[in-house]
Amino acid sequence: MNMENNLKPCPLCNSTENLMVYAEWLPDKKPNGHEVGVVECTNQSCPMIIRAITVEEAVRKWNKRPREDFLTEQNKALAEQLVIDEIIENDLRAKLADAINALEHYANYDFSEKPDAWAGTVAIETLAKIKAESVTR
Numbered sequence: 001m002n003m004e005n006n007l008k009p010c011p012l013c014n015s016t017e018n019l020m021v022y023a024e025w026l027p028d029k030k031p032n033g034h035e036v037g038v039v040e041c042t043n044q045s046c047p048m049i050i051r052a053i054t055v056e057e058a059v060r061k062w063n064k065r066p067r068e069d070f071l072t073e074q075n076k077a078l079a080e081q082l083v084i085d086e087i088i089e090n091d092l093r094a095k096l097a098d099a100i101n102a103l104e105h106y107a108n109y110d111f112s113e114k115p116d117a118w119a120g121t122v123a124i125e126t127l128a129k130i131k132a133e134s135v136t137r
């Protein structure tokens with residue numbers, strides 16, 4: 001931002017140092033000509049110049065950046081979504097860790113003397129599946 005005139009950087013060369021704001025008298029059209037507002041980038045080889053009815057209007061047009069504003073808003077929304085995704089992912093990881101711990105506890109339990117010893121085998125197989133899935137993600 002150019003502090004003197006509250007100008008955004010040049011949209012072509014991104015300069016903030018070579019911007020001029022002035023009123024210009026054009027001798028065309030009306031009998032005695034008419035004044036226009038101008039914002040110009042005087043950076044060498046940069047052709048950026050905006051003319052408008054008034055200086056204020058020229059500054060307003062210079063600072064109007066619909067694509068930039070849209071992308072800034074979009075970036076903000078994406079950053080917020082990323083935070084939400086991380087929260088959900090961390091929550092899922094915590095739940096998965098709890099499930100793995102529970103299954104490990106179940107798998108290591110000695111079922112050999114009980115009639116439902118097969119449950120231990122099922123738990124071990126399930127645990128292996130969950131561990132395999134959590135590694136691939």
Ligand SMILES: [Zn+2]
Nearest residue numbers: 010013041046
């Ligand atoms: Zn420029």
